[in-house]
Amino acid sequence: MLSAFGFSDYTDFCYLIASMGLQTFVFVVGDWVTATLSLAAACSSAGVTVLFVKDVNFCSKYHEFSCGRYQISTAMAFITCLLPAKTSLLMFWILASV
DSSP states (O other), X not given: OTTSTTXXXXXXXXXXXXXXXXXXXXXXXXXXXXXXXXXXXXXXXXHHXXXXXXXXXXXXXXXXXXXXXXXXHHHHHHHHTHHHHHHHHHHHHHHHHO
């Protein structure tokens, strides 16, 4: 619509383009924040898991403490970090094409 001739003569088309541009920008920033926070949470979980398993040997002292589940959930958290990273890259691509 932005490339169409005479779109600026109609206020509703101008508002539509402005709102879509602002929404795209907000989504890009929101995806970046979500991806960064997900990666930070996965890294901190990995640090605590390494502390429990390797450093203080919680797993050998307390057998009811399920360290294997912590390791699996931390690995899944890193895999899950890929999804917000992909959407933030896609939204950045959309923002750059506008």
